[in-house]
Amino acid sequence: MTLKQLEAFYFAATLGSFVLAAQRVHVTQSSLSKRIAELEEWVGVELFVRTGKRAHLTEAGHRVLKVAGQMLELKEYVRDALDGPVELSGTCSFGISELGALTWLPRFVAKVREKHPQLILRPHVDLGRRLERQVVRGELDFAIVPGPAEDPSISQQRIGDVKFVWTAAPGRLRPGRILKPADLAKHPVITMTEGSGLTQAFDNWAASQGLRMQRIVASNSLMAIIGLTIADVGVSFLPQAFMRPWVDGGALTTFRSNPPLPGLAYCFIHREDDRRSLLPILLQCVLDVAEYATMTEYSRKTTRRLRK
Known part of the structure; x- marks a missing residue:
C-alpha cells in the first residue's frame, strides 16, 4: 500500500468522480483507476461498486475512507513538522467573483508565480453562488466569493469587507x-x-x-x-x-x-474535508494582496471607454 494509492482512493470517494479525482491528484484517469485497483488488491476487497456511470463505496470502502483521510492528514503533519518552505506544483483551479478579478487578481497571480513558479493557476470568474457549488462538487480547489457560504460542507475565512x-x-x-x-x-x-x-x-x-x-x-x-x-x-x-x-x-x-x-464580507472558501497544505499557503497569498478598491489596468481602460 502507498500514499499515492490512498490519495487516489480518497479523492475518488470524496469527490464522487474518478475524472475530478484524477484532476485533483494530477494524473490521468487510467492511472488513478490503476492505483485504486492496486489498493483493492492489497486490502483484498472491493472498495467501489462500479455500476453505471458512477462508482459507489462498498461497506469496506466506507471503513477504509476514514483511515485514508487520517493517513493523508498525517502526511501533512509530517510535512509541517519539517518546517521548511513548501514548493507548490501542479495545477490549481480556483474561483473568483468579478470584483476581485477587476481589482486584486493580477497581484495574486504575480505573488504566486514569484513564490511557486511550478504551480499553474486556472482562475474561473463567475457569480459567487455558482462558484460555491463548484467548490462543493470538487471542480474548484477554492474560491473567493461574497459570504457567508450556504453549504455546511464548506469551510470559510473572511478576507475583507466591501461597502x-x-x-x-x-x-x-x-x-x-x-x-x-x-x-x-x-x-x-x-x-x-x-x-x-x-x-x-x-x-x-x-x-x-x-x-x-x-x-x-x-x-x-x-x-x-x-x-x-x-x-x-x-x-x-x-x-x-x-x-x-x-x-x-x-x-x-x-x-x-x-x-x-x-456591507458584504468576502470569504476564502474550500471543502471542509480538504486538508491539503496548498490551501493555507494560497489563503495567505490572498490575504497579502486582497484589496477591493484599486483597479487593474483593464478596469481603468474600461472606465475611460464608459466615460466617452
Missing part, C-alpha cells in the same frame, strides 16, 4: 439627498442576476425593510451595470471604493439611504 453605495447618473436625483424607502420605490433598480451573493444580500435587506423595487434589468456583469447606470437606465448599488473614479470624473453620483445598504 456599497447607491449610484445614479447626474440629474436623476438631487445631490446629497438621503434616499428613503418611498424614494427607492420610484426608481428602476439595476441588479446582478440570481446566483450573485450581492443580489442575495440586497434582496434580504429589501425584504427586511418591506421594499418593493422596480427591478427592470438584471446583469451578470458588474461593468455592464456601471455602463447602464451611466446611461441613466436606472439606479444601482455598487462597491463604494471601486466607484470612486466614475464619481470623481462626474459620470456618476452617489447617495446614502435610510436604512443604509448592507
